[in-house]
Amino acid sequence: DGxxxxxxxxxxxxxxxxxxxxxxxxxxxxxxxxxxxxxGQGLRLIYYSQIVNDFQKGDIAEGYSVxxxxxxxxxxxxTSAQKNPTAFYLCASSGIAGxxxxxxxxxxxxxxx
Amino acid sequence: xxxxxxxxxxxxxPEGAIASLNCTYSDxxxxxxxxxxxxxxxxxxxxxxxxxxGDKEDGRFTAQLNKASQYVSLLIRxxxxxxxxxxxxxxxxxxxxxKLIFGQGTTLQVKP
Numbered sequence: 001d002g003x004x005x006x007x008x009x010x011x012x013x014x015x016x017x018x019x020x021x022x023x024x025x026x027x028x029x030x031x032x033x034x035x036x037x038x039x040g041q042g043l044r045l046i047y048y049s050q051i052v053n054d055f056q057k058g059d060i061a062e063g064y065s066v067x068x069x070x071x072x073x074x075x076x077x078x079t080s081a082q083k084n085p086t087a088f089y090l091c092a093s094s095g096i097a098g099x100x101x102x103x104x105x106x107x108x109x110x111x112x113x
Numbered sequence: 114x115x116x117x118x119x120x121x122x123x124x125x126x127p128e129g130a131i132a133s134l135n136c137t138y139s140d141x142x143x144x145x146x147x148x149x150x151x152x153x154x155x156x157x158x159x160x161x162x163x164x165x166x167g168d169k170e171d172g173r174f175t176a177q178l179n180k181a182s183q184y185v186s187l188l189i190r191x192x193x194x195x196x197x198x199x200x201x202x203x204x205x206x207x208x209x210x211x212k213l214i215f216g217q218g219t220t221l222q223v224k225p
Contacts, residue, residue, distance in 0.1 A: 033211075033212075033213075035215075041217055041218075042117075042217040042218055043157070043201070043203075043213075044215075045212060045213075058212070090156055090157070094211055100211070101147070101159055102203075102211075104156040104158070105156060106156050107155075
């Protein structure tokens with residue numbers, strides 16, 4: 001089954017804790033993206049990567065970090081510096097970074113305990 | 114001015130009617146335009162994309178693009194209750210980064 005797998009589906013963060021959201025794709029896509037969605041809002045770009053071992057900040061990167069050590073994987077860490085992390089996090093990938101269609105994983109819903 | 118603007122709605126139409134959703138964008142150099150459908154609590158799924166001026170039809174869905182006026186629209190014919198969802202307009206800007214700019218979405222309600 002080709003697609004984008006995000007895990008876990010639900011995640012709870014304690015005060016001062018870093019948490020990592022997983023995103024794996026088997027579509028052989030070069031580019032991967034992380035978005036944040038708040039209730040009633042559109043998607044805001046956190047980080048994106050067009051190639052292995054390279055990534056760029058999006059519009060709301062503060063308090064987040066990523067790595068891209070493998071083409072298939074693009075994990076997102078929500079650090080303790082992110083003071084309002086409660087949101088729906090979406091990972092996407094696309095075949096060609098310059099304009100190809102982005103496909104989304106099922107998302108991770110993060111809440112603060 | 115937001116880069117991609119949509120009326121948040123809700124847009125309410127009776128079953129069987131045509132639903133018309135609109136989106137305007139600010140980057141005149143934008144090349145690619147996408148409509149995603151998002152059911153409550155789920156992730157967005159692509160339903161249409163359009164690159165050239167004019168209309169593109171796929172089943173009950175028609176995407177319309179007017180680059181001179183910087184708007185893109187989505188028409189849904191014979192609307193069904195299952196079409197009730199939030200529709201996100203996304204625009205690929207003129208920079209070659211792959212970044213999509215999303216509107217806030219329009220909520221569509223199709224009433225039986």
